[in-house]
Amino acid sequence: MEQRAQIESREDLVERLKEEARQLRITDIKMLQKAGSGHPGGTLSAADMVAALYLHKLRLRPEEPDWPDRDRFVLSKGHCIPIVYAALARLRFFPEEQLWTLRKMGSPLQGHPDRMRCPGIEAATGSLGQGLSMAVGMAVAGKIDGASWRTFCMLGDGESQAGQLWEAAMFAGKHGLTNLVGILDQNQVQQSDKVVNILDIDPVTKKWESFGWRVIEIDGHDMAQVLDALDEADDARDRPTMIVSHTVKGKGVSWMELNPDWHGKAPDEKQAALAIEELEGKITAEESRERFEALSKGGK
Amino acid sequence: MAKATRESFGEALVRVGEDPKHVVLDGDLMKSNMTYLFKEQHPERFVEVGIAESNMVGVAAGLALAGKVAWASSFSCFLAGRLETIRMSVGYNEANVRLCGTHAGIGIGDDGASQMALEDVAAMRALPNMDVIQPCDDVETQRAVEYLADHVGPVFLRLTRQKLDDMNPEDYRFEFGKAVTLRDGSDVALIGTGATVQEALKAADELAGESVSARVLNVHTIKPIDAETLVKAARECRAVITVEDHNVLGGLGSAVAEVLAAAGTDGTRLTVLGVRDYGQSGTSEELYEEYGISASHVAKAAREALGG
Numbered sequence: 001m002e003q004r005a006q007i008e009s010r011e012d013l014v015e016r017l018k019e020e021a022r023q024l025r026i027t028d029i030k031m032l033q034k035a036g037s038g039h040p041g042g043t044l045s046a047a048d049m050v051a052a053l054y055l056h057k058l059r060l061r062p063e064e065p066d067w068p069d070r071d072r073f074v075l076s077k078g079h080c081i082p083i084v085y086a087a088l089a090r091l092r093f094f095p096e097e098q099l100w101t102l103r104k105m106g107s108p109l110q111g112h113p114d115r116m117r118c119p120g121i122e123a124a125t126g127s128l129g130q131g132l133s134m135a136v137g138m139a140v141a142g143k144i145d146g147a148s149w150r151t152f153c154m155l156g157d158g159e160s161q162a163g164q165l166w167e168a169a170m171f172a173g174k175h176g177l178t179n180l181v182g183i184l185d186q187n188q189v190q191q192s193d194k195v196v197n198i199l200d201i202d203p204v205t206k207k208w209e210s211f212g213w214r215v216i217e218i219d220g221h222d223m224a225q226v227l228d229a230l231d232e233a234d235d236a237r238d239r240p241t242m243i244v245s246h247t248v249k250g251k252g253v254s255w256m257e258l259n260p261d262w263h264g265k266a267p268d269e270k271q272a273a274l275a276i277e278e279l280e281g282k283i284t285a286e287e288s289r290e291r292f293e294a295l296s297k298g299g300k
Numbered sequence: 301m302a303k304a305t306r307e308s309f310g311e312a313l314v315r316v317g318e319d320p321k322h323v324v325l326d327g328d329l330m331k332s333n334m335t336y337l338f339k340e341q342h343p344e345r346f347v348e349v350g351i352a353e354s355n356m357v358g359v360a361a362g363l364a365l366a367g368k369v370a371w372a373s374s375f376s377c378f379l380a381g382r383l384e385t386i387r388m389s390v391g392y393n394e395a396n397v398r399l400c401g402t403h404a405g406i407g408i409g410d411d412g413a414s415q416m417a418l419e420d421v422a423a424m425r426a427l428p429n430m431d432v433i434q435p436c437d438d439v440e441t442q443r444a445v446e447y448l449a450d451h452v453g454p455v456f457l458r459l460t461r462q463k464l465d466d467m468n469p470e471d472y473r474f475e476f477g478k479a480v481t482l483r484d485g486s487d488v489a490l491i492g493t494g495a496t497v498q499e500a501l502k503a504a505d506e507l508a509g510e511s512v513s514a515r516v517l518n519v520h521t522i523k524p525i526d527a528e529t530l531v532k533a534a535r536e537c538r539a540v541i542t543v544e545d546h547n548v549l550g551g552l553g554s555a556v557a558e559v560l561a562a563a564g565t566d567g568t569r570l571t572v573l574g575v576r577d578y579g580q581s582g583t584s585e586e587l588y589e590e591y592g593i594s595a596s597h598v599a600k601a602a603r604e605a606l607g608g
Contacts, residue, residue: 068367114392115393116393123362123365124388124389124393127385130358133358133389135362136355136359137358137365137370139362140359140362141366141367144323167349167352167354168359170350171349171350
């Protein structure tokens with residue numbers, strides 16, 4: 001956030017962003033429940049990084065979405081866009097009421113990002129494996145113009161099975177795109193099963209290094225580590241940076257965590273209320289799981 | 301002087317490339333696509349992507365979203381092969397990308413089927429906001445590239461490997477979306493695009509010797525197509541023949557059929573000449589004879605349609 005100029009201690013910043021991430025998760029669950037469909041798992045795993053980027057790191061002007069010197073963010077795992085919508089609404093790119101139109105006919109908040117309909121969206125994505133190529137193109141344009149803005153691109157681990165992504169990775173490494181920062185949201189689960197069981201992408205750190213990237217590996221749910229990694233990426237030296245962010249799919253809602261069933265299914269009203277209670281810290285994970293089991297039994 | 305439209309493209313790109321908003325992308329075919337000419341003059345805006353066409357399409361989209369006009373070229377079959385990336389990254393994003401597919405059709409000759417783009421027009425035409433342009437000679441290609449320098453939106457430009465005769469005057473003006481009437485006539489309308497315009501003209505010469513009056517139309521903009529000129533031709537002539545170096549499904553012939561059917565030009569028979577196969581090695585001339593898109597086939601189709 002460009003306008004955030006006041007002095008804020010590191011501790012305060014970490015605490016503020018942790019709270020922002022918590023609020024984004026709550027908003028996300030509400031949005032998906034109202035929409036009746038969507039992808040909770042991958043939105044929740046990305047929440048901490050999205051909070052750190054949108055509510056701290058990215059240079060943006062919500063009142064001027066097309067500001068030429070803005071940083072660009074491309075969500076290559078486009079199905080997880082609701083968590084970004086929540087951040088954009090928090091920044092007033094559009095009114096908060098619009099969040100509740102997610103996935104509805106005529107809404108700017110399409111099921112997958114649409115740059116022509118929604119302010120603050122840089123690129124339409126949703127066909128996995130394509131976002132990094134577009135982010136690379138933006139970074140090349142920035143290099144040609146000698147611009148100071150940077151491009152950030154978030155990838156999924158399941159998505160890392162797609163060939164085009166590695167074409168882009170090879171290009172960015174070869175051309176030393178110092179104005180490009182990738183984030184791998186390694187949440188371990190894809191639609192049908194765990195990533196290791198579908199098509200293991202490890203050793204993914206070695207892959208990125210061998211493609212000419214600097215890799216920073218973090219616990220993606222530790223806000224201090226998230227911030228340190230983003231700060232470290234400020235000094236790109238001679239190559240693009242990939243932050244391998246180890247995360248948990250469904251993070252924050254115990255009964256969604258690492259469960260492929262919650263890849264692409266929205267919680268119903270009762271489930272959403274329960275998830276929000278857990279996110280708000282009103283109940284423990286254990287209580288939440290028990291009540292979820294009870295709800296599931298009651299439903300059958 | 302006969303010239304391949306890929307050569308005219310390469311030359312024109314150097315000129316329009318003086319404007320720093322233009323960036324050219326290559327997938328290791330710069331000597332075939334003739335974009336090496338741009339690289340020599342503007343190396344700082346030439347992006348070598350390697351043999352990775354999907355990434356090339358995506359990088360072109362990213363450049364466009366950051367304000368550039370991105371010209372991505374490859375053999376047309378390799379571009380069309382990335383249809384889904386084109387649909388998502390270029391089309392849906394309304395990115396200012398020019399997809400420049402050279403080596404279109406069976407006209408490439410010796411290299412054979414794997415290099416022959418025969419479905420590319422059908423694929424690109426199906427994308428809602430993708431315009432499709434196929435020039436027929438040197439001057440038309442040069443003017444089309446100049447026009448595209450400032451055009452807004454995604455465009456597919458289809459170009460030939462083989463040389464094509466000059467058919468337009470030196471002072472030719474390119475009008476986007478407007479078919480060119482190269483010769484007027486009232487018995488039959490012969491409609492070509494790109495490499496087959498010269499076949500249509502030669503067929504008209506042949507028919508003239510038999511006292512058949514043939515109108516020849518050059519449809520350089522396949523999309524948006526010039527419905528008005530096509531319907532007028534169908535109403536004023538007794539038969540319409542289309543000829544294209546592309547599959548008969550989804551290309552020029554289909555586009556013309558859609559227009560004529562919708563306009564209700566009944567009574568005028570439409571014959572669609574085009575390729576119905578994957579092609580094979582040979583010379584352009586041999587292949588145009590074999591696959592039924594040469595001047596003699598056009599003339600024969602006209603005679604048959606007129607009941608002669």
